[in-house]
């Protein structure tokens with residue numbers, strides 16, 4: 001295995017012809033790739049991100065102004081919240097990053113996607129399934145379990161679609177012409193192979209009580225850890241070396257990071273029920289696994305840090321790279337923060353506060369949004385050879401940074417304040433009103449993120465529709481790795 005992931009996305013067709021006297025016979029021609037499926041996945045992900053933001057802002061406003069839209073039962077807070085969460089996770093994160101995976105896999109394996117048609121059909125099926133599941137929740141049909149709210153038959157729909165997606169990607173992998181396994185591929189395989197099993201376990205389990213909670217958190221944690229985080233890391237491992245035009249800092253560190261993540265992450269689920277009525281060994285094992293996550297997280301910090309060091313000048317000129325660095329900081333921050341939340345004494349203090357909400361949104365906004373945006377700009381510029389508006393991208397970047405900082409800082413601050421108050425004997429009802437100004441800051445920060453997202457969508461739309469050369473340039477051979 002080798003991890004050398006380099007910069008040749010920037011090579012134009014002319015350069016390839018002139019600098020490669022002996023073209024590698026194993027390189028597939030870009031004409032074999034249509035990227036149709038990846039586009040449906042990616043742009044659907046960006047669409048759902050906008051919807052998740054709008055619903056998140058409505059929910060945020062309801063938390064300090066409960067009369068807002070209160071006459072519409074479908075928009076009651078108890079229904080909107082799971083819709084926001086499911087659209088964020090299954091719409092934005094899953095679809096967007098699967099789009100990135102559908103882009104990366106043919107390039108990393110040097111084989112065309114096993115089936116573009118199946119890829120596009122599964123994306124449309126996923127969209128309709130998510131829509132159906134969310135409408136069902138808004139009509140009051142929820143399974144009532146966190147991260148498994150989507151009711152039958154839509155939960156089963158996701159299970160089948162996940163198997164079809166995994167089959168498509170894995171069949172491409174089996175037909176690979178490139179024998180080296182790049183780091184991004186390891187992570188993609190780690191996401192797609194076990195996740196349909198975790199999903200089925202979480203959604204079809206017939207346990208009750210404590211067993212149900214343990215199984216549900218085993219599934220839910222792997223939804224964030226093994227499904228979304230690994231797809232996100234795969235994307236960063238792919239684009240960062242190309243953005244800085246340098247190979248990854250260390251292959252050995254990637255190796256350590258990958259295998260320790262694969263070994264420790266699946267056992268983190270119990271940290272969601274610390275001090276709950278679960279056996280002590282479940283808590284201790286998951287706390288140990290959560291602290292052990294320092295190893296893969298540090299490996300990633302060192303590897304990306306080493307790769308980025310010396311290429312800081314790229315930050316000034318490449319907005320896409322800036323978003324990658326934001327995603328890197330978001331990942332490192334959310335993960336180190338997550339390990340600290342698993343320390344039992346600290347967890348006792350903050351579990352029911354907004355501290356968890358701050359951690360979650362640092363993960364999804366800092367790491368999730370920034371990484372997918374970095375990939376989208378990268379895709380437009382380096383792969384499609386389209387130039388987007390730099391000034392709009394600057395606006396997008398700074399609105400996103402301000403939105404994330406405002407959201408995370410306000411929630412973390414009130415989380416600590418409430419935790420301290422409760423420790424001193426004040427009751428949750430007693431501190432409830434303290435939340436109001438922080439909830440207002442959160443809603444304003446969400447508004448900034450939404451404005452930034454609108455600028456981004458407008459920029460993409462303009463770029464795709466006003467460029468006359470896009471179709472031709474998208475077929476430029478992309479000598480993707482090494």
Ligand code: HEM
Pocket residue numbers: 049052053054056057059060063081084085087088089092093356357360361364365368442443445446447449450
């Ligand atoms: C404009 C941006 C956003 C705003 C204003 C926002 C707002 C909110 C609000 C108000 C809650 C409920 C908090 C509570 O009940 O105490 C929440 C929860 C949540 N949001 Fe967001 N959100 C945003 C973006 C996102 C995105 C993009 C995702 C991506 C997956 C996401 C994932 C979640 C999750 C998983 C929860 C549940 C966390 C938990 O139960 O611990 N949010 N959000």
Ligand code: HEM
Pocket residue numbers: 146224228229268271272290291293294297331334335336337338339340341342347350351352356359360363364367368
């Ligand atoms: C080393 C990595 C991480 C560790 C050890 C970790 C640990 C934790 C802990 C202990 C909690 C529970 C806090 C509580 O409720 O008392 C939690 C909640 C959560 N984490 Fe993480 N975290 C990590 C990374 C991430 C990342 C990168 C994401 C997102 C991309 C994420 C998403 C979530 C979500 C959505 C919840 C809320 C679950 C809920 O209560 O509804 N975590 N995490």
